[in-house]
Amino acid sequence: MTKTSPYSIEVNNVTKKFKVYFDKPNTLKERLVFWKNNKAETRTVLEDINVKIKKGETVALIGVNGSGKSTLLKLMTKIIYPTKGEIITRGKLTSLLELGAGFHDDFTGRENIYFNASIFGLTRSEIEKKIDDIIEFSELGDFIDNPVRTYSSGMYMRLAFSVAINVEAEILLIDEILAVGDQHFQEKCFQKLHELKESDKTIVIVSHALDSIKKLCTRAIWINNGHVEMDGKVDKVIDEYLKVCK
Amino acid sequence: MIKNLYNYRELLKSNVKKEIRGKYKGSFLGVLWSFLNPLLQVLVYAIVFPYIMRIKTENYLQYLIVGIIPWTFFTTVLTQGMITVRINAGIIKKVYFPREILPISVALSGLVNFFISCLIILLFCIIGGLGVSWHLVLLPVFAIIQFFLTLGIVLALSAINIYIKDVEYIVQFIINMLFYATPILYPTTLFPKKIRWVLYMNPLTELIEAYRDIFIYHQLPSVLSILYLIVITTVIFFIGLLIFRKLEKGFAEEV
Numbered sequence: 001m002t003k004t005s006p007y008s009i010e011v012n013n014v015t016k017k018f019k020v021y022f023d024k025p026n027t028l029k030e031r032l033v034f035w036k037n038n039k040a041e042t043r044t045v046l047e048d049i050n051v052k053i054k055k056g057e058t059v060a061l062i063g064v065n066g067s068g069k070s071t072l073l074k075l076m077t078k079i080i081y082p083t084k085g086e087i088i089t090r091g092k093l094t095s096l097l098e099l100g101a102g103f104h105d106d107f108t109g110r111e112n113i114y115f116n117a118s119i120f121g122l123t124r125s126e127i128e129k130k131i132d133d134i135i136e137f138s139e140l141g142d143f144i145d146n147p148v149r150t151y152s153s154g155m156y157m158r159l160a161f162s163v164a165i166n167v168e169a170e171i172l173l174i175d176e177i178l179a180v181g182d183q184h185f186q187e188k189c190f191q192k193l194h195e196l197k198e199s200d201k202t203i204v205i206v207s208h209a210l211d212s213i214k215k216l217c218t219r220a221i222w223i224n225n226g227h228v229e230m231d232g233k234v235d236k237v238i239d240e241y242l243k244v245c246k
Numbered sequence: 247m248i249k250n251l252y253n254y255r256e257l258l259k260s261n262v263k264k265e266i267r268g269k270y271k272g273s274f275l276g277v278l279w280s281f282l283n284p285l286l287q288v289l290v291y292a293i294v295f296p297y298i299m300r301i302k303t304e305n306y307l308q309y310l311i312v313g314i315i316p317w318t319f320f321t322t323v324l325t326q327g328m329i330t331v332r333i334n335a336g337i338i339k340k341v342y343f344p345r346e347i348l349p350i351s352v353a354l355s356g357l358v359n360f361f362i363s364c365l366i367i368l369l370f371c372i373i374g375g376l377g378v379s380w381h382l383v384l385l386p387v388f389a390i391i392q393f394f395l396t397l398g399i400v401l402a403l404s405a406i407n408i409y410i411k412d413v414e415y416i417v418q419f420i421i422n423m424l425f426y427a428t429p430i431l432y433p434t435t436l437f438p439k440k441i442r443w444v445l446y447m448n449p450l451t452e453l454i455e456a457y458r459d460i461f462i463y464h465q466l467p468s469v470l471s472i473l474y475l476i477v478i479t480t481v482i483f484f485i486g487l488l489i490f491r492k493l494e495k496g497f498a499e500e501v
Contacts, residue, residue, distance in 0.1 A: 018499065028412040074498075078342045081495040095341065102337040118256035119341050127256070 005090065008171050008202040009053040009076060014085035016046040016071055045071045046226045049085070055170075056200040058193075060213040060234060062241055063223040069206045072223065073097065073173050076204065091170030091202070094120050096161065098175070105149035109140055109159055112148055116163045130166050137192070138162035139185070158185055165192050171202045190216060210238050250344050258347050258354070265326070265355035280359050281366060284311075284318040295431055303433050305462060308367075308374050312461050313430035313454050315363045320396055320450060321421055323356035327400030328407050328417055335501035345494045346487075349404050353397040360389060371461055379464040388456050388467075388475075395449060395479040398486030405493035408500050428454060446471070449478050 020041045045068045053059055061069040074080050075087055077095040102119050103112050113134055117127045135144050138158045148156060164172070193216055197203060207213055213220065213234065220237035222230040230237050251258065266277065273279060288310050296306060303309050330348045331338065338345065364385065368378060407413040428450045434442055445451050452475050456467035 028410050031410065079339065079498045093342070098340045102341055114256075115260055118254070118260055119337065119343050121254050121257070121343070123256045124259075 006054050007052050007088075008055045008057075008090050009051070009204070010088040011049050011051040011072070011076070012086050012088070014046060014049045014072075014075065014082040014087060015044065016068075016075060016080070017042045017044050017083045019043075044226060046075075046082075046223075049226075049228060051221060051228065051231070053202060053204065055090075055202055056197075057219055058197045058203045058217045059205070060217040060220045061204065061206045061223060062208075062210070062213070062220055062238065063229070064245070067223045068226045069223045070097075070175055073175050073204065073206050077173055089171060092121065092167075093171040093173065094164050094167045094169035095173040096164045096175065097173070103148055103156070103160070106147055108147055109138075109144040109151070110135070112159065113163055116160070117167060120164070120167045120169070122167060130168075134162045134166045137166060137188075154182065154185075161189060165189070165196070169201070171204070172196065173204050175206045176208070210242070214238060247344070247346070251346065251350070254344055254347060257343060258351055261347060261351035262355045262358070265351055266358060280322075281363055284314050284363065285366065287318075288314050291431055299432065305374055305376060308370050308376060308462055309433075309458065310431070311367055311370050312458050313428075315360070315367055316392065316454055316457055317425070317428065317430055317450070319356050319360040319363070319392065322359070323353050323396045323400060324403070324417065324421065326356075327352040327396075328403040328414060330400075331404045331408055331497060332411075332501060338501060339498050345497060346401070346490065349397065349400045349490070353393055353400060356396070357389060357393045360392075364389075367461055376462060377464075381460045381464055381466065384460055384467070385457075388453060388460070391475050391479050392453050394483045395453075395475075398479070398483035401483075401486035401490040405490045405497075408493065408497055424448070424450070430454065449475055 020043050049072065051072075061072060063069045071080070073095070074097065075082055076089060077093065077097065078087075078089075079095075079097075102116055104115065107115065110131070113131055114124075114127055117130070117134075118124075122130075138144070138155075138161075140155060140159060143151065143155060148159070151159070190212065193203065197216070203217075205213065205217065217234045219232065220230075220234040220241075221228060222237050222241050230240055266280075275282065288307070291310050291314070292307050295310075296302075327349050330352050331345070334348055337343075371378065403413055403417060427445070428448055429445060434445050434451070434455075437445060452467075452471045456471065456475075459465050459467045
């Protein structure tokens, strides 16, 4: 790993295939008895993807449903691994793939901040330094000491977003979550994302909210059918994308 | 790997806490159950076995306790560890973190429990008039060997269990068998010399004998058995780690 590399994320010749079982063999018996029947069908979700994202870039991944953009994001977080090729990420990475991943319903908001932030790899003292910012950003007030199962989905989302955004990772990966929350909080999130962008963080967003993306991102990558259809300035790519969609 | 784990030490810590507290959550006596359980087991064997097996081991009660408590350490970690990846499927699918943390926190919580349980052993040894000797300083050495031995097995099983769910049931059966293949209730001298070596192939036999040397007989465990333990633990641990490493990449897709 060289520190001189200008790239935060390098996706080199990545292919991802999923096995699609019609009837997944879970037990030994099923594996032995039906071993001829469960030939899985493989579906290629991404094929030979090459993407290099520079440090400090804000990139949007766009494309129709099922085009493979979320899969690409999951590959970048190392939740799943490529079938072929390699992915290199440099720096601390935070992902927001699904809100409140790893929240425990019986724990209070405050306890969940500790737990969630520790999943992102923060130490206790680091969390303690940030916890006030996180609580303030979430605007949960006194609710922070209530169990999260009593939260509304909006509150839940605000807490999750506040943790992820305040972790101060160098790379932030976000999947389709900007559409939640009320107008006020959405704007606040965007403002925070703008701040992060200014402070030279690398951000990758999967979203269908094209207008917001246009304002926030500098570059867009259009993924279609597992291939990179277009990669370039955000306005251009979105214009082309919209032409095809209509 | 170690550096990665160090970065995630807060997660490891809170996971260990969750393992220790979470198991008996909602029960009246809470964590106390992890100590009460083996004691109740000892009570049953101490009443039953001297009569039906006519075992005439000196200090049989202490003999049992020193067998049961390490055995409980082993089985609790094994049964909880092999399902730990499966029951944490929710976060595995959504967040990246070093997956080893899951089995390691189960094993660590078992180790903590074991050290606390050793106080109970000591209490019984003192009450029984056996006393305590300097050999106790060796206790952590064997506890850590057992930790790595169990962790190695758990790493392998927790990963394989994602692909073949039968592992849970097979292991449950093997644990039941192993209980009788380990000299917990009986002394190894019960077996003729010719076949006794079979018992000593089982690393748990060596471990429990070593614990007995420390707590009851106040003597050094044999060098040969220590060497055997170290070798077999190293082999099992690295095989386990290798299997886990091979399989962990598919966890998010398979669970």
